[in-house]
Amino acid sequence: MSIARLELDLEVFTGPFDLLLTLVLREEIDLLELSLADVVLAYLDHLEARGELELESATEFIVLIAALLELKSRLMLLGEDDEELDIEPEQAAEELLARMLDARRYRAAAGHLGALLEAERGHRFREAPLPPGLRRTVLAPAAGSEHPDALGAAIGRLLAMAPEISLRHVSVPRVAVAERLALLRGLLRRGSFSFEEAVRGADRMTVAVTLFALLELYKRGEADWDQGESFGEIDVHRPAAAPAGALSLAGPAAASA
Amino acid sequence: MSERPANVPRLARTVEALLFLSSDPLALAELAEACEAGEGAVTAALALLAERHAPGRSGIVLRELGGGWTFASDPASEDAARRLFSRPRVATLTPAQAETLAIVAYLQSVSRPEIARIRGVSADSAVATLLDRGLIEEAGHSQFGAIVYRTTTQFLKLFGLRSLDELPDVARWDPTPEEQGELRERLMRAGEARAG
Amino acid sequence: MSERPANVPRLARTVEALLFLSSDPLALAELAEACEAGEGAVTAALALLAERHAPGRSGIVLRELGGGWTFASDPASEDAARRLFSRPRVATLTPAQAETLAIVAYLQSVSRPEIARIRGVSADSAVATLLDRGLIEEAGHSQFGAIVYRTTTQFLKLFGLRSLDELPDVARWDPTPEEQGELRERLMRAGEARAG
Numbered sequence: 001m002s003i004a005r006l007e008l009d010l011e012v013f014t015g016p017f018d019l020l021l022t023l024v025l026r027e028e029i030d031l032l033e034l035s036l037a038d039v040v041l042a043y044l045d046h047l048e049a050r051g052e053l054e055l056e057s058a059t060e061f062i063v064l065i066a067a068l069l070e071l072k073s074r075l076m077l078l079g080e081d082d083e084e085l086d087i088e089p090e091q092a093a094e095e096l097l098a099r100m101l102d103a104r105r106y107r108a109a110a111g112h113l114g115a116l117l118e119a120e121r122g123h124r125f126r127e128a129p130l131p132p133g134l135r136r137t138v139l140a141p142a143a144g145s146e147h148p149d150a151l152g153a154a155i156g157r158l159l160a161m162a163p164e165i166s167l168r169h170v171s172v173p174r175v176a177v178a179e180r181l182a183l184l185r186g187l188l189r190r191g192s193f194s195f196e197e198a199v200r201g202a203d204r205m206t207v208a209v210t211l212f213a214l215l216e217l218y219k220r221g222e223a224d225w226d227q228g229e230s231f232g233e234i235d236v237h238r239p240a241a242a243p244a245g246a247l248s249l250a251g252p253a254a255a256s257a
Numbered sequence: 258m259s260e261r262p263a264n265v266p267r268l269a270r271t272v273e274a275l276l277f278l279s280s281d282p283l284a285l286a287e288l289a290e291a292c293e294a295g296e297g298a299v300t301a302a303l304a305l306l307a308e309r310h311a312p313g314r315s316g317i318v319l320r321e322l323g324g325g326w327t328f329a330s331d332p333a334s335e336d337a338a339r340r341l342f343s344r345p346r347v348a349t350l351t352p353a354q355a356e357t358l359a360i361v362a363y364l365q366s367v368s369r370p371e372i373a374r375i376r377g378v379s380a381d382s383a384v385a386t387l388l389d390r391g392l393i394e395e396a397g398h399s400q401f402g403a404i405v406y407r408t409t410t411q412f413l414k415l416f417g418l419r420s421l422d423e424l425p426d427v428a429r430w431d432p433t434p435e436e437q438g439e440l441r442e443r444l445m446r447a448g449e450a451r452a453g
Numbered sequence: 454m455s456e457r458p459a460n461v462p463r464l465a466r467t468v469e470a471l472l473f474l475s476s477d478p479l480a481l482a483e484l485a486e487a488c489e490a491g492e493g494a495v496t497a498a499l500a501l502l503a504e505r506h507a508p509g510r511s512g513i514v515l516r517e518l519g520g521g522w523t524f525a526s527d528p529a530s531e532d533a534a535r536r537l538f539s540r541p542r543v544a545t546l547t548p549a550q551a552e553t554l555a556i557v558a559y560l561q562s563v564s565r566p567e568i569a570r571i572r573g574v575s576a577d578s579a580v581a582t583l584l585d586r587g588l589i590e591e592a593g594h595s596q597f598g599a600i601v602y603r604t605t606t607q608f609l610k611l612f613g614l615r616s617l618d619e620l621p622d623v624a625r626w627d628p629t630p631e632e633q634g635e636l637r638e639r640l641m642r643a644g645e646a647r648a649g
Contacts, residue, residue: 059378067377075632103377105427105428107356108430109427110355112425112430113358114446116416122330122331123318123329124328125339125474126474128280128476129476133452134535143613147612148613149621152626155556155623156554157626158552159629159639160630161628161629209447269526270510270529271512271530273511274513274529274533278537279537291536308459313461314466315466330470337471340487341471341479369573370647385575395548395574398548448577
């Protein structure tokens, strides 16, 4: 079965996979609202129902879902660094479409080559070495006949860095864990604080690193937290029996994200 | 066969011997130079050989492939050849290899990262196998230093092609207007369903 | 040649194809088995082929050799064959060999896996040729047990160098001088970036 016909029953969409792709590309479905994990689950269900893995369609699925993930991650990371984005979402969508077309084209071309090979099946060619008397004599080249510059040029070519696969759209501000640890410790000295307070106005990366720093403090027994309800405030405080002097014992945490 | 086989002019015999010896197809110009003859005379010799080696007259057939002329066995003898050599003439290609080969054939020269980009998965093992089987070869470097690949004469020979020009336009496999129309129609229906 | 070439019986064509394909002489029994025919019928087919492939009638002649049958090129075509195949050739470096040699020259010593990582493709055949031509040699083992290579005196001679110190400064061809690190490390990085 072609992956295009995979039937999906998702929160925001019901229908075949290829239609979903089309709607996403036309921006009639907001990719941000679409749970790609559910698409993967639907595919896995489909695989289980069939009881066999068809490599061709599995490859196709992985290509498409990876493209959607990339597209979605770009959309999600749209933020203050907009102007740094070198690929706009529309352009990314165009790329995805072009890539799908390309993959389809060359898969068909591969089929054509397979047919050509099949048609040639009965023809064999002679593969025999030349009789000894006819073998080519290879002369050793004269001393100094090669120029050393050729070696330098070859190394120069090998030094050329391939253009980096641009991750600029996943712009990663460097946030030091040490810095966030210091901030959290400062807040802890006051007794307790809410996590929201610790990350107010911060970007996603800083929030993530702050959470990481908080986990680190928890591990060291310097902090504990409560959360009254899901998605509710996280109240951070010193553990009931905070080891005395723990605040000054903490070593330098130099990791950075 | 009661007729006595006719004598064959010397130039045709020489061309026949060269084609027999060479494992690569030989171009008209190469043959002419080796035979110290004009291209016209060699063309006439090739016509004679084509007649002598026509299917039904010989187990060895003359073919124009890969930019030159070469001898091949007549497919009618394939069963016997398989029994004698106990292996198929060429292993078949896996889908990944066929797809990689198609990309190299149409886009040459093309680098591995480009192939991977089009296929959406790494092409390393397919490229290695195709290199190994002599169907593709290195053709220098891209501007970023990646090695680029092209197809070989061996590819043309095994796929029965005289030249790359014989490959059909890749655009012929693009979706047809009907297919696109069908997609559009389904899109409209889905859009209405969403609106309603 | 005005006569039309006669058709040839199928068995003779099959034997002809098998003799054409095989680089070694084929015994009567082998031919009979492959053709699923009796030895008598194959002997008759060989007689027909001997007539067809007699000197003066074909550039491909039938020979009985080492207890079997084989095709060979007609000795009369030897001059042309020599012009085509055996013109002496001066060994030159292919791009892959030049690249591999440059890596060994600048990094000595270096192992095959390292060369492959830098080039982004296997260097096995280039290394083999360079060893064969005496331009590189083994120089012990790396800490991981891989054989490492260095250039030879023969290499210095070929490039007209008195010592390795005379290798030109890579900075002249360095496309990314802002990159930091020693040459080996930078080559590895660039190779890995290329391999994607």
